[in-house]
Amino acid sequence: MLTIRPLADTPDAALAAALPHAPYLRRLSDRGVERDFDQALVTVRTLPGEMPIEEAMTVLRKAKLAAHLALAADDLAGTRDVMDVTHALTDLAIESVRAALRVALASRALSDRGLFIVALGKMGAYELNYSSDIDIAAFYDPDVFEGGERAPGDTAQRVIRDVVRLLDETTADGYVFRTDLRLRPDPSSTPLAVSTGMADLYYESVGQNWERMVWIKGRAVAGDDATAARFLKRMSSYVWRRNLDYWAIDDIQAIKRMINTKIGAHALAEPSPDIKLGPGGIREIEFFVQTQQLIMGGRQPDLRDNTTLGAMQALGDAGIVGADTVNRLSAAYRALRNLEHRIQMRHDEQTHRVPADDAERADVAALCGYPSLSRFDQDLLETRQAVQASYDALFVHEESTIDAQSIGNLVFTGVDDDPGTVETLSALGFGDPSIPISTIRNWHRGNVPATRTVRGRELLTAILPRMLKAMGDTGEPDEAFRWFSRFFSGLSSGVQTLAMLLANPELLDDLVATLALAPRLAEILSRRPDLLEALVSGQEPVAPQISPDTSFDAALDDWRRYHRDQSFLIGHRLLHGLIDASDAAGHWSRLADETIRQMARVATAETVRRYGEALGTCGVFAMGKLGGAEMTAGSDLDIIVIYDSPSLDGQTWFTRFTQRLITALTAPTAEGALYEVDMRLRPSGRGGPVAVSVPAFGHYQNDEAWTWEHMALTRLRFVAGDATLGERVAGIAKAAIAARAASDDGKIAADISDMRMRLFQEKPGKGLWDLKTDHGGLIDIEFILQQDMLLSGDPALIRANMADAVDAVARSKPDEAGTYEALATSLAFLQALQQVQRLAVGSDMVADAIPEGLKQRLCRAVGATDFASLETDLAAVKRRVSAIAAEKLHLPATD
Structure with missing residues (x-):
């Protein structure tokens, strides 16, 4: 087990021993920074609100440097226990936030009535690390907070921006604390200071289990105590739910499964681990505690201690965790937190990674009191192995019944991209992992209809590992995710679809592959997510009954819906081998033929309605791939319209019919489009009439057609209209082709x-x-x-x-x-x-x-x-x- 040893008996001597290994401490010492934590704390605590902002910034930064150097010396000498150090750092952070708020309010002649700041994460638990940023959330009650000349919300934003500037802005004297407000409700769409009403609504409607974990450590630290107390009382019922249903518990378990689900000996043996986020790290210990608090704390108030070690002991006292596990994890936690301080005090960096360079790692080992780097590495490995073993045992019985994907970290909680998750998604082939991470994080915040319910969000958590693995398996994960996002955003309610995907993993794989590999199908599916049900049920789409009373526009929409569904099923079956590729042309061509027949009926009815009865008969003939019944996905329609009319006005009537037929086949409506139509193969091409009479067709083919036009004519096939006319035209075409052969001289x-x-x-x-x-x-x-x-x-x-x-x-x-x-x-x-x-x-x-x-x-x-x-x-x-x-x-x- 990793053991952190004092470098000397006194803070002076310990600091002197540390300076060769810690450049940051050496710089502070060389600058003559006074080492006095108690005085620094008093300075911050008594800083007057009326002090100008720039002057206050200087005072706060100098106090921070004095506190930092003093606490490092005490830590390295062992005169303060590691948790005493974290407590002292938190005291400094709390007083700094209070001072900053005092100054920000006083600069506007305002009081804090109705405005307060809550500490979250390590600050809320008095567990700040040496170079920690501070997680805070600011709230105001618009019915109580006086905004002065501005609206309460506007003023609250300005005050909190000044608080952040006072603490976070880097000047010649450095900074006080890096300040992070991203743990507030839905940070991508809310201002820095959130109204209590909006916060109540958010947590009641779309709050997530990981946010409940965050709020276990929530504690008001500055501002109006009374308003804060009322808010935190309401939050308590959100955090500590007395009864959790199966899905809530499984969601918590799923979050655990997505942290380090692929840990091998190599990952643990890495000499440069991230001791916070990596396997066997601090996060696993914290999660070990918080998940059980979340599940059982609603019924057992004794488990609600907001410190990691206090909650660990409470779990042990309640008999939930064995004494050996409590002792092992508590010792590991203290050791890793101690190591964390030594890593950070070298450069005052918010890092948790042990250096990969042997010389730098030897400096860290020396700060821990290890004369031997190899012994340090071995002890650290054993500590992480012990944590990993206990973490793996968490929910072991439940996990045995769940098909967890062992692919690596998949963490979408919090606000920062988890390094392990970035690594996992990169290994799966994602080009920019930050895109899916950010998108999924927003899904979890209820930013799409599918995840606006608790059940929807919990189901999403459950399917994520397999979904992302399936995306990687396609070889096009970015494309798969892009189309899945469109599909998922189009769901009006996610519970039914997500439950179906969870219950049918093969359907999930099928969906992901379809979205990744066939953009045509993905486009259809993004508009009609309910088609997934058709895949499960195996039911064929039912062709609409288009009656003579159906309006032209309604008929177009009705058929487009059917055509889209049928196109999707044909394409899906082709993509997944449910029909042979050699048979697909017949499926596409039959759908095109039926579409032409239906739209020809609709076009006829509309032309009759507008211009009276048809002046003869006509046929719609296919050419090209359609003529050969060799259609593929996305093929256009090569068609010609040939009519027979005894009237001189027949040309006008059938031209109008053809124009409506083209509109029926090509016009985009609210339900999409059908096909592109090409009529260039008609006699005289683009220059000829869109509807051709039988005599004109015969004359052209026998007397004017070029060789290439007769080549195209071999593909002529009757599709719709008068069948007798169809046979007659086919005979004319074949006779014209045969006549050309009879007179051929090699041309x-x-x-x-x-x-x-x-x-x-x-x-x-x-x-x-x-x-x-x-x-x-x-x-x-x-x-x-x-x-x-x-x-x-x-x-x-x-x-x-x-x-x-x-x-x-x-x-x-x-x-x-x-x-x-x-x-x-x-x-x-x-x-x-x-x-x-x-x-x-x-x-x-x-x-x-x-x-x-x-x-x-x-x-x-x-x-x-x-x-x-x-x-x-x-x-x-x-x-x-x-x-x-x-x-x-x-x-x-x-x-």
């Missing part, structure tokens, strides 16, 4: 080769993971098959779907069976990868930036054993396709 192959070369120039490939435009990508396969269809002259070979096309062409060319079999397998491979790629990141993807979780899903899409072999297979597929394209399309060979 088709030359045009296709030229187009492919121009595409290479205009859209050069972006590397291995460019699955579409790069050499050996999907466009090469599409061009090969479309050339075969255009050259064959056989309408039976014209297939909109590329998999169907390669099968049909292969049967027509049995002597090239091997080539087309290679194209078929390559097509399936590339399309499967593209489904996952488009869902997760869109079209652009660089191997070095692919998250680990996404790599796993890409491998699963094509049955690859690992990502390295997947990239090897992908490169081979693209080389094979590129070679076939070079031969078939008469292209230059590529490497």
